[in-house]
Amino acid sequence: MIYPIVKFGNPVLEKPSEKVTVFDEELQKLIEDMFESMYAAHGVGLAAPQIGIGRRIAVVDVTFKEDPSAKLVLINPEIIHTEGRHTQSEGCLSLPEFRENVSRPNRVTVRAQDVHGKLFERTGEELLARAFLHETDHLNGKLYISHISALKRDLMKRKIRKLMKAGEW
Numbered sequence: 001m002i003y004p005i006v007k008f009g010n011p012v013l014e015k016p017s018e019k020v021t022v023f024d025e026e027l028q029k030l031i032e033d034m035f036e037s038m039y040a041a042h043g044v045g046l047a048a049p050q051i052g053i054g055r056r057i058a059v060v061d062v063t064f065k066e067d068p069s070a071k072l073v074l075i076n077p078e079i080i081h082t083e084g085r086h087t088q089s090e091g092c093l094s095l096p097e098f099r100e101n102v103s104r105p106n107r108v109t110v111r112a113q114d115v116h117g118k119l120f121e122r123t124g125e126e127l128l129a130r131a132f133l134h135e136t137d138h139l140n141g142k143l144y145i146s147h148i149s150a151l152k153r154d155l156m157k158r159k160i161r162k163l164m165k166a167g168e169w
């Protein structure tokens with residue numbers, strides 16, 4: 001099932017999500033749906049709040065279907081180590097059409113649970129590191145625009161308000 005993507009303005013995106021404690025078939029189905037929804041929206045990462053579900057689940061595939069082994073499920077993820085700094089243009093499915101340069105650590109280790117509840121650690125660089133940080137932020141109720149200047153953020157919010165008024169958001 002493909003879920004519609006929740007856009008900026010919906011409070012679910014700015015609330016910390018709830019920890020996952022039950023690893024059952026329903027969770028597996030939700031994760032399948034999250035991958036399907038992410039690909040349908042042409043994204044390389046998706047967090048559950050972005051489909052209106054406030055649970056600590058994210059899916060990532062920075063190769064966008066090219067490498068099946070790159071499909072990653074992060075449940076209850078925590079960033080445990082960061083290194084370096086890298087600035088790159090970043091976007092979010094919940095803020096369509098917008099992109100901004102965001103400075104983030106360049107090498108990141110995440111600790112998370114898999115679909116069966118098993119703990120694992122994974123280190124990523126560049127785009128993968130950025131995805132770990134971006135998606136973990138989502139689960140903490142934080143969007144990438146919290147990492148840009150207040151001036152740029154306000155400008156973006158003004159544009160979004162205009163789009164909302166025009167019924168185009």
Ligand code: NI
Nearest residue numbers: 091092093094
């Ligand atoms: Ni996002």
